[in-house]
Amino acid sequence: xxxxxxxxxxxKECEQQAFLVHLExxxxxxxxxxxxxxxxxxxxxxxxxxxxxxxxxxxERAKLHDVELHQVAEKVDGLGQFIMKTxxxxxxxxxxxxxxxxxKDKRRIVSSSQDGKVIVWDAFTTNKEHAVTMPCTWVMACAxxxxxxxxxxxxxxxxxxxxxxxxxxNENLAAKKKSVAMHTNYLSAxxxxxxxxxxxxxxxxxxxxxxxxxxxxLLQSFHGHAADVLCLDLAPSETGNTFISGxxxxxxxxxxxxxGQCIQSFETHESDINSVRYYPxxxxxxxxxxxxxxxxxxxxxxxxxxIYSKESIIFGASSVDFSLSGRxxxxxxxxxxxxxxxxxxxxRVSILFGHENRVSALRVSPDGTAFxxxxxxxxxxxxx
Amino acid sequence: xxxxTLTRGGAQREQQHCLRKMERVIIAMQDPDIGLKxxxxxxxxxxxxxxxxxxxxxxxxIQKYNITDEEAGHLGGLLVQYGYIYPxxxxxxxxxxxxxxxxxxxxxxxxxxxxxxxxxxxxxxxxAKKNIRKQGxxxxxxxxxxxxxxxxINHTWDFVVMQAREQIRASKQRRKADRIVLECxxxxxxLVNKPCPGxxxxxxxxxxxxxxxxxxxxLNSSLLFFLLRISSVPNNSLSSHFLLSLSCVCxxxxxxxxxxxxxxxxxxxxPSNPWISDDTTHWTINTDLVGTPTRLRVERWSFSFMxxxxxxxxxxxxxxxxxxxxxxxxxxxxxxxxxxxHGESSKIILKVEEVYKTFLSPGAAxxxxxxxxxxxxxxxGIKQPHRFVMDDAQMHIYFLMKKDSYPRYLKSDLYKNMLSxxxxxxxTKKSVFPFMRRQRHSSPSPAMxxxxxEDNEPKYL
Numbered sequence: 031x032x033x034x035x036x037x038x039x040x041x042k043e044c045e046q047q048a049f050l051v052h053l054e055x056x057x058x059x060x061x062x063x064x065x066x067x068x069x070x071x072x073x074x075x076x077x078x079x080x081x082x083x084x085x086x087x088x089x090e091r092a093k094l095h096d097v098e099l100h101q102v103a104e105k106v107d108g109l110g111q112f113i114m115k116t117x118x119x120x121x122x123x124x125x126x127x128x129x130x131x132x133x134k135d136k137r138r139i140v141s142s143s144q145d146g147k148v149i150v151w152d153a154f155t156t157n158k159e160h161a162v163t164m165p166c167t168w169v170m171a172c173a174x175x176x177x178x179x180x181x182x183x184x185x186x187x188x189x190x191x192x193x194x195x196x197x198x199x200n201e202n203l204a205a206k207k208k209s210v211a212m213h214t215n216y217l218s219a220x221x222x223x224x225x226x227x228x229x230x231x232x233x234x235x236x237x238x239x240x241x242x243x244x245x246x247x248l249l250q251s252f253h254g255h256a257a258d259v260l261c262l263d264l265a266p267s268e269t270g271n272t273f274i275s276g277x278x279x280x281x282x283x284x285x286x287x288x289x290g291q292c293i294q295s296f297e298t299h300e301s302d303i304n305s306v307r308y309y310p311x312x313x314x315x316x317x318x319x320x321x322x323x324x325x326x327x328x329x330x331x332x333x334x335x336x337i338y339s340k341e342s343i344i345f346g347a348s349s350v351d352f353s354l355s356g357r358x359x360x361x362x363x364x365x366x367x368x369x370x371x372x373x374x375x376x377x378r379v380s381i382l383f384g385h386e387n388r389v390s391a392l393r394v395s396p397d398g399t400a401f402x403x404x405x406x407x408x409x410x411x412x413x414x
Numbered sequence: 415x416x417x418x419t420l421t422r423g424g425a426q427r428e429q430q431h432c433l434r435k436m437e438r439v440i441i442a443m444q445d446p447d448i449g450l451k452x453x454x455x456x457x458x459x460x461x462x463x464x465x466x467x468x469x470x471x472x473x474x475x476i477q478k479y480n481i482t483d484e485e486a487g488h489l490g491g492l493l494v495q496y497g498y499i500y501p502x503x504x505x506x507x508x509x510x511x512x513x514x515x516x517x518x519x520x521x522x523x524x525x526x527x528x529x530x531x532x533x534x535x536x537x538x539x540x541x542a543k544k545n546i547r548k549q550g551x552x553x554x555x556x557x558x559x560x561x562x563x564x565x566x567i568n569h570t571w572d573f574v575v576m577q578a579r580e581q582i583r584a585s586k587q588r589r590k591a592d593r594i595v596l597e598c599x600x601x602x603x604x605l606v607n608k609p610c611p612g613x614x615x616x617x618x619x620x621x622x623x624x625x626x627x628x629x630x631x632x633l634n635s636s637l638l639f640f641l642l643r644i645s646s647v648p649n650n651s652l653s654s655h656f657l658l659s660l661s662c663v664c665x666x667x668x669x670x671x672x673x674x675x676x677x678x679x680x681x682x683x684x685p686s687n688p689w690i691s692d693d694t695t696h697w698t699i700n701t702d703l704v705g706t707p708t709r710l711r712v713e714r715w716s717f718s719f720m721x722x723x724x725x726x727x728x729x730x731x732x733x734x735x736x737x738x739x740x741x742x743x744x745x746x747x748x749x750x751x752x753x754x755x756h757g758e759s760s761k762i763i764l765k766v767e768e769v770y771k772t773f774l775s776p777g778a779a780x781x782x783x784x785x786x787x788x789x790x791x792x793x794x795g796i797k798q799p800h801r802f803v804m805d806d807a808q809m810h811i812y813f814l815m816k817k818d819s820y821p822r823y824l825k826s827d828l829y830k831n832m833l834s835x836x837x838x839x840x841x842t843k844k845s846v847f848p849f850m851r852r853q854r855h856s857s858p859s860p861a862m863x864x865x866x867x868e869d870n871e872p873k874y875l
Contacts, residue, residue: 097659099666106667114679117689135860136697137688154688155854168621178860186621195861216621225756234623242759249759249801258623268720268812278623288802301431302623311669313662320431331662342479342489344435355673355680356666364432365492374667381485399678399696400689406618414679414689 099326099335103374109357112370112380117400118412120151122158127404128185129219130391133174140181141391141404142169148183150195153402153412160195162203171219175226182210182229184217190231192243211241218260223287230273230287232259238275240287252285254292261305266312274315276303282317282327296327298334305349305392309373310356316373318347324361326373338371340378349391354398362389362403368413384411428619433496433527439489440498443474444519450474455516457502460591465502465518468511487512495614497526500602508605508614518595524603526616532607535570538563540604542578555610672717676710684708684839691842692852699839702726709836716824719816731832735823736815743780744811744819747773751808755801766799774807784810 125145132139137154146167150160166187173182175192184190190211193203211217215234222229223240228249232238238252238259257278265272272293276282282303284294301320308315314328314335323339324347338359345365352359358379359371368382368389387406394401400414443449455465468490475486490510493499494517501507502516510517522528541560544551552560564571585593609615675681688694699708707727715722715731722728729745736742750773754765773782774792784792788806795803823829 097663099663102660102663103667106670109680133860135857137857138859152856152859154694155856157856159859170621195859197859197862223756224752227756227758234621244758244760247759260623266720288805302428309666309669310673311665313665320428322431322435328662331659333659335663340479342475342481342485344439344489344492345432353677353679355670355677357670357674357677357680365488367488374670381482383484383488394679397678397697397700398676399683399687401679412689414687 096331096333099374100376103376106374108375109372109379114370114380114382114413116384116411117414118153118156120153120156120410120412121408122149122151123147123408123410125408126387126390126406127408127410128168128170128390129172129183130393130402130404130410131172131174131181132393132395132402133178134176134396135178136395136397136399138174138178139402139410140172140174140183141410142172142183142185143408144168148172148181148193150181151410153410160203162193162207164191168216171217171231173220173222173229175222176224177226180226182220182222184211184220184231186216188213188215188217188233188235190217190220190229190241192229208243208246210243210246211239212246213237213239215258218258219262221262221264223264230262230264232262232275234258236277238262238273238285250287250290252283252290252292254283254285254295255279255281258302260303263307263315265308266310268312274306274308276306276317276319278302280319282306282315284329294329294332296334298325299323301346304346307351310352310354316350316352316359318350318361320346320364322346322363324350324359324371326359336373336376338369338376338378340369343369348389349393349403351392351394351401353394353401360392360394360401362392362405364388366405366407368392368403382413385409427624429527429616433525436493436496436498437525437527440493440519442478443471448478455502457516457594460594462502462516462518462591462595465516467514468501468517469513471499471510471517472512483512495606496616497524497602497606500598500605502598505598505601506605506610508602518598520602521599524599526606529603529607532604534563534567535574537604537608538567538571538574539577539581540600542574543582546575546578547582553610559608676714682841684710684841686842692854693842694855694857695839695842697857699837703730706835706837707832709833709838712829712833712836715829719820722820722823731828732820732823735826735828736819738828739819741819743773743782744815746780747782748808748811748815751804751811754804755808759801762801763799766796766803769804770796782807782811 120141123141123143124147125143127141127143130139130141137152138159139151139153140148141151142148144167146164146169148162148164148169149158151158164183164185164187166185169183169185171184171190175181180192180194182190182192189209192208192210194206196203196206210229211220211231213231213233213235217231217233219232220229227243229241229243230238231241236255236257236259239248240250241247242249252275255275255277259275259277262273262275271287272284273287274282274284280297280299280301280303282296283292285291286293299317299319299321303317303319305318306315309326313330314326316324316326318324322343322345323337325334325338326336327333328335338361343363345363347361347363349362350359352373357373359373361369361371363369366385366387366389369378370380370382371377372379385403385405385407389403389405391404392401400412402410402412404410450466450470452464452466454461454463471490472483472486475481475489476483487510494501494508494510498520499517500520502518537559541552541556541563544556545560567574585596588596606616678687683696685695686693688696700711703726711725715725715728722732733742733745736745747769750765750769754762754769757765772778772780774789784807788810792804792807
């Protein structure tokens with residue numbers, strides 16, 4: 031029997047709002063749920079209570095016969111021999127490649143590295159088209175604008191800056207740089223939303239934020255992670271209003287862009303979540319973590335539905351992405367390899383060798399014809 | 415409810431998981447029943463006990479984890495790089511050779527995780543020992559380190575030298591085999607913890623994480639809602655939960671199946687994958703506003719309304735259809751709302767005014783038909799215009815198009831003609847001379863294209 035919980039709440043306004051809205055759905059009065067903390071309730075008491083609740087939840091869940099994805103997928107045809115090779119190697123960075131993003135034209139790429147260099151390539155010809163040197167090292171985030179006319183990047187400078195791409199060889203790209211986002215710790219990821227005018231960022235300061243590019247104004251901030259936020263991804267949904275983030279607190283959160291509220295949260299990983307990516311339909315997402323597993327979470331069923339792991343995989347997954355149909359999940363790992371998973375069956379289809387150091391970034395191209403991996407071995411590879 | 419008690423960051427935090435897992439593998443390898451069979455290995459004239467060959471290690475990994483040679487070699491290589499296994503022959507080369515080269519397990523005392531971070535004093539003693547034992551034994555970077563340490567901890571140098579001598583004296587009293595083993599262990603430890611510059615460094619990690627910690631108690635809402643929900647539902651709702659679970663899982667299979675043919679990595683692409691054949695035809699026949707689209711592309715418009723709208727060509731076709739039905743203003747309104755939502759903050763007021771004038775005001779040129787309640791709410795909201803003021807109206811029109819116009823479009827002659835005219839490219843036969851690489855042509859940069867055209871179009875996509 032569950033009594034009204036004496037929950038200890040030190041949250042911010044926005045979280046409290048979200049909580050109250052949800053309580054309303056279950057016809058529970060706020061007074062009942064938000065009792066004041068009793069003076070004798072210590073942290074250890076509360077932790078013990080939390081653990082008891084968690085066990086009770088697991089017991090209840092077990093009774094519900096949640097269906098596992100791989101069980102239902104037993105009748106699906108298996109995948110045959112899988113061969114993917116490196117088709118292009120992009121050499122030019124003088125140090126670890128940390129991040130990369132595709133242009134909507136399906137062949138251009140922007141990449142950033144530890145030494146502050148941001149390079150735009152035509153990956154098909156392997157030519158470098160633009161290069162910028164940032165004033166900071168460890169440029170951990172970079173993104174291509176939807177129009178293909180600008181790139182955004184940032185890292186240890188705690189900022190996200192936008193560089194319009196000029197084709198005038200004499201023009202110094204750094205001169206036109208526009209400082210957009212300001213965080214209080216390193217920038218871990220950034221992404222343009224549906225246009226060149228807005229950028230979503232995540233930071234080591236534990237928050238995500240939405241910015242207006244033209245004015246640099248903060249449009250919305252997202253609080254809820256208890257530690258560094260390491261990654262984010264925008265939903266491909268119809269109403270285009272949500273995004274997911276993953277952090278060092280082992281949580282993956284789903285956010286409403288308009289209100290700033292965290293609408294769903296998942297905590298099943300055992301370590302930092304380095305990468306999150308939506309399933310192409312927008313109904314689920316995958317995550318890659320330092321605990322050496324990748325997991326699939328269903329947003330409508332509100333739970334984890336698959337774990338992609340193998341005993342022989344010891345190092346963390348740094349970056350994940352789906353193939354166009356969502357059948358394959360590509361994971362770049364810290365042991366220099368790329369593992370390819372059958373999303374439905376939960377088995378590993380292939381392991382790709384080639385990089386000589388950690389794989390730090392991995393993205394499938396916009397038309398799904400290839401994927402690109404960036405590594406600490408200073409190179410990027412395009413595989414098909 | 416979850417209570418976060420995260421510990422401060424640091425190199426140790428990041429490596430914890432990997433090292434623990436590697437140690438589990440190492441322990442399994444040494445298990446008396448299922449582990450490796452160790453035996454005496456001959457090293458020059460000495461016999462070293464409890465050693466194994468590189469080949470043994472490979473075989474064991476292949477068998478235990480059911481993996482290929484390549485993967486076993488890679489995994490074994492990592493175990494050596496991280497110092498859990500060390501080579502007896504050529505100790506400075508920390509790689510796994512899959513032949514009969516002898517290897518040994520590192521003693522837990524010298525595990526990377528046990529003695530972290532490596533002590534400067536210990537390192538000084540180690541270098542001093544090497545220096546004393548044999549002049550010229552130290553290699554360049556070790557000599558440099560030695561000199562640096564000599565300067566830095568000069569005040570304890572006597573102690574360092576004394577310790578070094580004492581350890582050398584003690585080791586002389588051991589059996590030769592033991593002495594060699596201990597020397598190898600120690601050397602292996604230092605090769606991992608103080609590597610040669612340019613060599614693999616275990617401690618080469620990213621920026622520190624968890625610098626800012628929120629040690630507040632956080633309510634995990636998701637957990638709580640679920641608990642509240644299941645505690646208050648009657649029993650027959652359990653089956654509805656199961657059905658939801660089943661339908662969710664089935665939808666993934668359906669989606670993968672539907673898009674299977676459209677996934678170039680799964681099914682290839684016609685005429686060929688540009689990255690493999692160096693032929694960009696696939697891209698040229700699929701440009702945004704190509705004259706005749708491919709069949710796959712037109713088929714995809716029927717998968718969902720979003721697919722149709724996301725494709726410029728599809729959207730243009732849909733617009734043509736709507737105008738025939740005199741409801742083109744719906745799509746225009748939707749596009750204007752998207753532009754408002756994703757545009758610059760500075761243009762919001764202007765755009766809201768435009769939208770109102772064109773679509774919502776009484777007698778507007780392209781008046782959209784939304785229900786009175788939504789209209790009321792929207793008109794009220796316009797008094798204080800903001801980015802999301804049109805959201806309700808936009809959603810209403812979107813679903814109107816999706817539920818009504820879209821299905822009819824798919825049944826229309828316009829769509830059917832498009833489908834029948836659509837091309838199915840021939841698959842390119844593999845080249846007769848595969849060694850001749852095609853010229854890879856560059857394409858105009860989107861940045862250039864944009865600079866050349868007049869920028870009257872709104873920049874949404």
